[in-house]
Amino acid sequence: MHSELEQLLILQDRQQKIRQIQAEIETVPLRRKNLEAQLAASESAVDTLKQKARQIEVDRKKLELDVGTRTEGISRFKTQQYQTRKNDEFQALGHEIERYENEIRKIEDDELELMVEADKVKADLSAEEKKASGVKESIARQTADLDEKSKALQSRLEELTKERAELSSKIDEDLLGLFERLFKSKGDAAVVAIEHGVCTGCHMKVTSATAASVRAGKEIVSCENCGRILYDQ
Numbered sequence: 454m455h456s457e458l459e460q461l462l463i464l465q466d467r468q469q470k471i472r473q474i475q476a477e478i479e480t481v482p483l484r485r486k487n488l489e490a491q492l493a494a495s496e497s498a499v500d501t502l503k504q505k506a507r508q509i510e511v512d513r514k515k516l517e518l519d520v521g522t523r524t525e526g527i528s529r530f531k532t533q534q535y536q537t538r539k540n541d542e543f544q545a546l547g548h549e550i551e552r553y554e555n556e557i558r559k560i561e562d563d564e565l566e567l568m569v570e571a572d573k574v575k576a577d578l579s580a581e582e583k584k585a586s587g588v589k590e591s592i593a594r595q596t597a598d599l600d601e602k603s604k605a606l607q608s609r610l611e612e613l614t615k616e617r618a619e620l621s622s623k624i625d626e627d628l629l630g631l632f633e634r635l636f637k638s639k640g641d642a643a644v645v646a647i648e649h650g651v652c653t654g655c656h657m658k659v660t661s662a663t664a665a666s667v668r669a670g671k672e673i674v675s676c677e678n679c680g681r682i683l684y685d686q
């Protein structure tokens with residue numbers, strides 16, 4: 454094989470690795486964001502339940518106060534009943550007392566419901582907190598892994614970039630220019646094998662003259678269809 458072709462193939466291998474690593478590095482911020490979002494969602498689930506528990510407590514206290522005011526009202530009415538000598542007033546007070554007592558029963562039912570709900574929320578919260586602590590640990594571990602991986606990719610990229618610069622400096626400028634243009638425009642490879650007279654870049658048959666000069670390996674030959682540089686396997 455043409456010695457420059459060998460160098461180009463090595464260069465191409467490094468460039469392909471560089472491209473792969475760069476693509477991987479580009480996914481890092483999104484993966485990091487993803488981890489942060491998972492953590493935030495887990496924390497928010499705990500917060501929501503904590504808030505729910507606080508609200509239930511507030512509602513419960515309010516119901517307690519409501520019962521308190523009605524209880525006071527009842528004892529006030531009873532005192533008034535004791536003091537009055539008018540029958541209709543006595544009865545009216547009796548109705549009020551009855552009304553308050555009914556209201557108290559209803560409020561106490563609501564209180565009971567809230568207490569049941571409070572127990573449920575408490576259990577949910579404890580489960581969610583346990584889950585969140587697991588998530589936090591896992592996210593911390595994954596973030597550390599990602600940091601480590603990101604660092605490793607970065608240093609591998611630096612190595613490859615250095616290697617590429619060294620390789621490039623040994624290749625003829627015009628040939629290097631052609632290679633770079635092809636590598637950029639083709640997206641996959643600038644230098645490809647010829648197999649059974651077919652360019653493996655564009656999968657088209659090359660002319661027998663082209664195939665022959667590739668086999669001879671004395672000069673750089675391009676595929677007449679796609680322009681990629683050809684080599685014989």
Ligand SMILES: [Zn+2]
Nearest residue numbers: 652655676679
């Ligand atoms: Zn081709």
